[in-house]
Amino acid sequence: MAAEHARATSDGAARSRGPETVVVDLSEDPVTNLAELDQLIHGRVRLGIASALAVNEKLSFTELRDILETSDGNLSAHARRLEEGGYLACRKSFDGRIPLTEYRLTDRGRRALERYLDHMEALIQRVREP
DSSP, rough: OOOOOEETTTTTTEEEEEEOOOOEOOOOOGGGGGGOHHHHHHHHHHHHHHHHSSSSSSEHHHHHHHHOOOOOOHHHHHHHHHHHSSEOOOOOOOEETTEEEEEEHHHHHHHHHHHHHHHHHHHHHHHHOO
């Protein structure tokens, strides 16, 4: 079976692209409504940053970059977005003469990640139901 790409529609249903249209009506259950996904965390790099910091008290820029296998610019842009949203705290200092940037997940960020994970678990459960 060919892979199908789903997108969220304005009514909360997921529709496939291609010859067959598959409709998943999630509007009855607001917890699993695709439109409710936290878009600030939803991207691969941002979700990776939040997840890595959820299990580590703090991580340096270099540690995060290496864990996520991304570029400096990409990590910097996504970390800044999380910081602007209040999900991430950034501390800049020096280790001798070497700049050191460390990140930690804020309480708001931890709550947002928990809500996001709960939402994804509910969505997965709903899709797996017969």
